[in-house]
Amino acid sequence: MTAARLDKQKTIDLRKKHIGPSCKVFFSHDPIKIVQAQGQYMYDEKNDRYLDCINNVAHVGHCHPEVVKAGAKQMELLNTNSRFLHDNLVQYAQRLQATLPEKLSVCYFVNSGSEANDLALRLARQYTGHKDIITLENAYHGHISSLIEISPYKFHQLTDTEQSPHVHVALSPDTYRGKYREDHPDPAAAYADNVREIIEKVDDKGNKIAAFIAESLQSCGGQVIPPPGYFQKVAEHVRNAGGVFIADEVQVGFGRVGTHFWAFQLQGEDFVPDIVTMGKPIGNGHPMSCVITTKEIAEAFMSSGMDYFNTFGGNPVSCAIGQAVLDVIKKENLQANALAVGSYLSHLLEEQKEKHPLVGDVRGRGLFVGVELVRDRVKRTPTPWEFNFVLKLYQCRLKEERILLSADGPHRNVLKFKPPMCFSRQDADLAVQKIDQILTGIHVNRENKSDMS
Amino acid sequence: MTAARLDKQKTIDLRKKHIGPSCKVFFSHDPIKIVQAQGQYMYDEKNDRYLDCINNVAHVGHCHPEVVKAGAKQMELLNTNSRFLHDNLVQYAQRLQATLPEKLSVCYFVNSGSEANDLALRLARQYTGHKDIITLENAYHGHISSLIEISPYKFHQLTDTEQSPHVHVALSPDTYRGKYREDHPDPAAAYADNVREIIEKVDDKGNKIAAFIAESLQSCGGQVIPPPGYFQKVAEHVRNAGGVFIADEVQVGFGRVGTHFWAFQLQGEDFVPDIVTMGKPIGNGHPMSCVITTKEIAEAFMSSGMDYFNTFGGNPVSCAIGQAVLDVIKKENLQANALAVGSYLSHLLEEQKEKHPLVGDVRGRGLFVGVELVRDRVKRTPTPWEFNFVLKLYQCRLKEERILLSADGPHRNVLKFKPPMCFSRQDADLAVQKIDQILTGIHVNRENKSDMS
Numbered sequence: 026m027t028a029a030r031l032d033k034q035k036t037i038d039l040r041k042k043h044i045g046p047s048c049k050v051f052f053s054h055d056p057i058k059i060v061q062a063q064g065q066y067m068y069d070e071k072n073d074r075y076l077d078c079i080n081n082v083a084h085v086g087h088c089h090p091e092v093v094k095a096g097a098k099q100m101e102l103l104n105t106n107s108r109f110l111h112d113n114l115v116q117y118a119q120r121l122q123a124t125l126p127e128k129l130s131v132c133y134f135v136n137s138g139s140e141a142n143d144l145a146l147r148l149a150r151q152y153t154g155h156k157d158i159i160t161l162e163n164a165y166h167g168h169i170s171s172l173i174e175i176s177p178y179k180f181h182q183l184t185d186t187e188q189s190p191h192v193h194v195a196l197s198p199d200t201y202r203g204k205y206r207e208d209h210p211d212p213a214a215a216y217a218d219n220v221r222e223i224i225e226k227v228d229d230k231g232n233k234i235a236a237f238i239a240e241s242l243q244s245c246g247g248q249v250i251p252p253p254g255y256f257q258k259v260a261e262h263v264r265n266a267g268g269v270f271i272a273d274e275v276q277v278g279f280g281r282v283g284t285h286f287w288a289f290q291l292q293g294e295d296f297v298p299d300i301v302t303m304g305k306p307i308g309n310g311h312p313m314s315c316v317i318t319t320k321e322i323a324e325a326f327m328s329s330g331m332d333y334f335n336t337f338g339g340n341p342v343s344c345a346i347g348q349a350v351l352d353v354i355k356k357e358n359l360q361a362n363a364l365a366v367g368s369y370l371s372h373l374l375e376e377q378k379e380k381h382p383l384v385g386d387v388r389g390r391g392l393f394v395g396v397e398l399v400r401d402r403v404k405r406t407p408t409p410w411e412f413n414f415v416l417k418l419y420q421c422r423l424k425e426e427r428i429l430l431s432a433d434g435p436h437r438n439v440l441k442f443k444p445p446m447c448f449s450r451q452d453a454d455l456a457v458q459k460i461d462q463i464l465t466g467i468h469v470n471r472e473n474k475s476d477m478s
Numbered sequence: 479m480t481a482a483r484l485d486k487q488k489t490i491d492l493r494k495k496h497i498g499p500s501c502k503v504f505f506s507h508d509p510i511k512i513v514q515a516q517g518q519y520m521y522d523e524k525n526d527r528y529l530d531c532i533n534n535v536a537h538v539g540h541c542h543p544e545v546v547k548a549g550a551k552q553m554e555l556l557n558t559n560s561r562f563l564h565d566n567l568v569q570y571a572q573r574l575q576a577t578l579p580e581k582l583s584v585c586y587f588v589n590s591g592s593e594a595n596d597l598a599l600r601l602a603r604q605y606t607g608h609k610d611i612i613t614l615e616n617a618y619h620g621h622i623s624s625l626i627e628i629s630p631y632k633f634h635q636l637t638d639t640e641q642s643p644h645v646h647v648a649l650s651p652d653t654y655r656g657k658y659r660e661d662h663p664d665p666a667a668a669y670a671d672n673v674r675e676i677i678e679k680v681d682d683k684g685n686k687i688a689a690f691i692a693e694s695l696q697s698c699g700g701q702v703i704p705p706p707g708y709f710q711k712v713a714e715h716v717r718n719a720g721g722v723f724i725a726d727e728v729q730v731g732f733g734r735v736g737t738h739f740w741a742f743q744l745q746g747e748d749f750v751p752d753i754v755t756m757g758k759p760i761g762n763g764h765p766m767s768c769v770i771t772t773k774e775i776a777e778a779f780m781s782s783g784m785d786y787f788n789t790f791g792g793n794p795v796s797c798a799i800g801q802a803v804l805d806v807i808k809k810e811n812l813q814a815n816a817l818a819v820g821s822y823l824s825h826l827l828e829e830q831k832e833k834h835p836l837v838g839d840v841r842g843r844g845l846f847v848g849v850e851l852v853r854d855r856v857k858r859t860p861t862p863w864e865f866n867f868v869l870k871l872y873q874c875r876l877k878e879e880r881i882l883l884s885a886d887g888p889h890r891n892v893l894k895f896k897p898p899m900c901f902s903r904q905d906a907d908l909a910v911q912k913i914d915q916i917l918t919g920i921h922v923n924r925e926n927k928s929d930m931s
Contacts, residue, residue, distance in 0.1 A: 031565045039568035043575055044560070045586040045769075045776050047786035051561040058563040062556045080558065082789060088554055097550035101541055103515045104763035105533065107497070108504040110511040112484045115492035122496055133498040136589040136765045137790060143622045168788060169596045170624040179784060305789055310557035312589045312765040312790035316498075323498050331632060333500035335621060336535060336758055337590060337765035 033058050033070060051431075052424055062087030065445045065452055067429070078430045078456055081393075081443040084279055084306030085353040092309045095349035096342055104342045107134070108334070113344035120351055121315065124286045126297045131323040133316040134339030138275035138304025139167030141314040144333075145271045145300045146171060146236065148318055152325040153267055155233035159223055162197040163246030163435050166238060166273055175238060178245050178435075191232065193223045197243065198251035201386045201397060202405060216251070217258030224266045234268035236300075241288030244276040247434025248395025248441055250388055256292040269322070275304035275314070280354050281446065283364030283391025291390060309350050313343040359446040360391075367391035370442060370453040377457060381464040383408065394442040396460075397434070407436035422466075426459040486511050486523060504884075505877055515540030518898045518905055520882070531883045531909055534846075534896040537732055537759030538806040545762045548802035549795055557795045560587070561787070566797035573804055574768065577739045579750045584776035586769040587792030591728035591757025592620030594767040597786075598724045598753045599624055599689065601771055605778040606720055608686035612676055615650040616699030616888050619691060619726055628691060631698050631888075644685065646676045650696065651704035654839045654850060655858060669704070670711030677719045687721035689753075694741030697729040700887025701848025701894055703841055709745040722775070728757035728767070733807050734899065736817030736844025744843060762803050766796040812899040813844075820844035823895060823906040830910060834917040836861065847895040849913075850887070860889035875919075879912040 031039070036058060040050075050056040057075070061068040064086040067075045077083070085092060099113070107114055118132040135141050150156060158175050160166070165178035173179045174189045197203050198216040205212040224234055237259055243249035260270040277288040278301075285291060289298055299322060304314040326333070337343070354360060371389045374396055378384040385399030400406040423430050433441050440460075444452070484492070489511060493503075503509040510528070514521040517539040520528045530536070538545065552566070560567055571585040588594050603609060611628050613619070618631035626632045627642045650656050651669040658665040677687055690712055696702035713723040730741040731754075738744060742751055752775060757767040779786070790796070807813060824842045827849055831837040838852030851861040876883050886894050893913075897905070 031569070033563065036563045036565055036568055039572055040563065043568060043571035043583060043585055044792070045584055045786060046780045047776075047784070048560055048586075048788070049785055050563060056563050059556060059558060060564075062558060067556075067558070067562075082559065083557070087558070088556065090554075093550065093553045096553055097546065100546045100549055101543075103512060103520075103541065104536070105512060105515060105520070105540070106535065107501055109520075110486065110489045110493065110503060110509050111513075112489055115489055115496060116484070118496035119492055130496060131498055132496055133501075137593065137788070139593065139788075140590065140622060147623060168786060169593060169622055170600060171622065173784075310790070310793060310795070312793075312796070323500075327499045331500070331626075332502055333498060333621060335501070335590070335592075337763070339497070340763060340765075342763070343765070 030060070030070065051429075057424070065448050073427060075427045075429050076452055076455060078428060078442050078444045078448075080429075080445055081276060081281065082305045082310050083445045084281075084309050085350055085357070085359060086445045086447040089309060089353055091353055092346055092349045095345045096311065099342045099345035102341070104340050106336055107339040111341050111344070113341040113348070114339045117344040117347050120348065121317065125301065125317060128297060128319050129301060129317045131318055131320055133333070133335075134343065135314050135316065135335050136312050136337050137167075138302065138314050139169045139172055140335070140338075141275065141302040141304055141316045142166045142238070142271075142273060143169055143171050144316050145238070145302050146175075148300055148316065148322050148326050149236035149269045149271060151329050152322045153233070153235045153269060155235035155267060157191045157193060157227050157232045157234050159193045159195050159220060159234060159237040159263070161195055161239050161243065161246070163243060163249075164238075164240065165245040166240075193227060195220045195223055195237075197246060197249055198255050199247070199249045200252055201388065202247075213252040213254035214258055216255055217262060220259045221262040224262055228266065234263060234266045236269050236271050237263040238271040238273060240273045240276060241291070242277045242282070242390065242393060244393075244441070244443070245433050247397070247436075247439040248388060248393065250390060251292070253292050256289060256298075257296045260296065260298070269299035271300045271302065272298035273302050275302055276443070277393055278303050279306045279350070280360030281306070281363055281391050281393050281443070283360060283367050286360065288390070288393075307350065308343060308346045311343060311346045313338075313347060354446070357447070362448075363391035363446050366448050366450055366453060367394060369450050370394055370457070373453055373457040377461060377464065380461070383464055383467065389442070392442065392444055392446060392448055395434075396440040396442075398438045398440065407438040422463045423459060428456050428459050430456070483513070483523065504882075510877070518901050526880060528880045528882050529905055529908060531881060531895050531897045531901075533882075533898055534729060534734065535758045535763050536898045537734075537762050538803055538810070538812060539898045539900040542762060542806055544806050545799055545802045549764060549799045552795045552798035555794070557793050559787075559789055560792040564794050564797070566794040566801070567792045570797040570800050573801060574770065578754065578770060581750060581772050582754060582770045584771055584773055586786070586788075587796065588767050588769065588788050589765050589790050590620075591755065591767050592622045592625055593788070593791075594728065594755040594757055594769045595619045595691070595724075595726060596622055596624050597769050598691070598755050599628075601753055601769065601775050601779050602689035602722045602724060604782050605775045606686070606688045606722060608688035608720060610644045610646060610680050610685045610687050612646045612648050612673060612687060612690040612716070614648055614692050614696065614699070616696060616702075617691075617693065618698040619693075646680060648673045648676055648690075650699060650702055651708050652700070652702045653705055654841065655700075666705040666707035667711055669708055670715060673712045674715040677715055681719065687716060687719045689722050689724050690716040691724040691726060693726045693729060694744070695730045695735070695843065695846060697846075697894070697896070698886050700850070700889075700892040701841060701846065703843060704745070706745050709742060709751075710749045713749065713751070722752035724753040724755065725751035726755050728755055729896070730846055731756050732759045732803070733813030734759070734816055734844050734846050734896070736813060736820050739813065741843070741846075760803065761796060761799045764796060764799045766791070766800060807899070810900070815901075816844035816899050819901050819903055819906055820847065822903050823847055823910070826906055826910040830914060830917065833914070836917055836920065842895070845895065845897055845899060845901055848887075849893040849895075851891045851893065860891040875916045876912060881909050881912050883909070
């Protein structure tokens, strides 16, 4: 039964009545009603086309026909739980494993990045027998209780924050705005030393580190790219303390960074995490995710005696969809496209930096790019959140231009590019051209009215 | 790319290598490889047909064509997150709401029963400002950290159980095996008094109750049907203490109990929970779930200042599938079928009870039926788990007969029927006929060899 399309205001009214208000819509003063999407384009109820620069879930492109077909075909045949044997499950696991260093060989299929990170913490705690977790400033690892605890991006939103005594926040390895910057002789070692110091303090209190967890590149935290070698040094400190290293690839995995399939590989060939979590892009929007770890950790987890069963995780439909996503990435050379178009986009944005003093920093790897806006380039003062500048910029102006872009980071002043991987040079041209127009307008305005004061 | 079907042994070998061993396959000594399913039947790689008596996820029948079609159609059109307006989201919420008492009006769409129950706890804690949770003996509410804490079914599996000081376990309202039985003048009040006593003890320690959580009918706990009026009395005690009542309908909702759409409604028209969680059957196998609560609780949750965003939750595909499930339940009168066939099945099983001393109790509502096996009817001694009797019974014998049935409960001696809702009288006849043959065989055996000793 397909209902007739609702009038937009009716959709808004019903949403107000029946949908939890804690989930904010984009452009809340004038939200968009999207009814269709294809590739990197989304269409509203008037058939107006939007260029999607933000949707890292629709990884191989919205509604990719091969992914849709694989899902539909398997849905017709069988969709059941993993207590039965099924080829899709084991073949998909085998293929995912093949993208990773050999020792990461055991998969747990779950339904969301949050479920994956929660399970990663359980694996780490069971394997090490320790309880404490080290996380990074501004980190976001998910929306369930155990992850809000380790997500400063979330728990700092609470007025009555009660930080868990078993969670410790390390400095964000941000070489643009952090404590150790690009002019530091060895920021990787300096930031890793901060982790070591935390471990020592935890130890002094008689506690023990179960895991260090980090997004391989921080996304909500402001598109932060840790200096190469940082993960290796952190892993050394953490392992010396009996803990494990969890790389959260939920936002940045599956070829997005262009040069590598996994973002943690940017750190160097010699770095291998103990646990990797995956999510968002894995099923191109289908609710699924995965945790991959070593045989030793998997066996320790089993030896607890507690069965782990996930009703939907690893069902034949999810695994068929996951395989189709891997097929399309390969067939359409999307990792290479991310590298080429991402480099081109970064180049265009660097030109914007030359032109507009507002652009303080452009940083990216492949199709994961951040543009940090500042009031003052020398002091790196973020554009003021209070002023709603960035919000206005992307919410009103870019949306009017039918470009979907968002801002994030602790100061909400980092424009985030993380488009579907089929994003083209023409798309990059269009997006940057619109940004240029807007920044030029702001510049003129500023000269005249100094409205950035 | 569809790979050729693997040899069964190869599937087993790959599973051993790449799939977390904590998830046990059914019939681990000789697991089944299911390749196709339709309605209440599953087919293995040799095309042998199994009657599925256990899959409460494939609610309207495996691979129901209307559900498949709705999912495929929407996958082609749009699958994105709920930061955009979409009719499927609000219309589905409106339809779910219409199945519930009016005050339960605000929906949060998430990806699994576990995510739903975790969010329910967060809602309760934020609304009440309290922390403590009361749960039932043998309860199972999910596999993520916060839920293992409130699931005695799970945390009792751990050797080094460390029960949270904020979690309190109340007596299971089991009138067959519990403290107050069918001969008690008012078991509902007696079991509710136990909850009241817990609240008083918590209060004495200076703590406060955020919520009482219970499956509307305990499933893993042994198909337990609480006496009518119990929930009302518990809710009164809990609300008097400033807490809320969470009804977990993940296993038993969506018409399964026959007389009502929701199992909590069996308690009486005057009972309304504050929060209801849904899962398994909601999408007929598609990974999705929902939490529904009152406007007051939703507003309190929002007022914390923390945004709640779920990447996949409430996407247009999930909502299309959810709506198709509601359509099919209605169109095919599946709730009425659950009542009619469930009653017939219970009647057949009652006949088995007359015939076989091993059958201690038959209890059920609609197509949610438990058969409790005992060594001694008067003492109600469970058939011994150590002896692997029940396990052998259903694992070997019923499986050989191509009937999929499972056993659960704290003594693993309760056979659980929770088949797809299209289960027919003929299916009931077949399943019970096979059980009869097996029980007869055991009886004869027992007379001869007393192998139940």
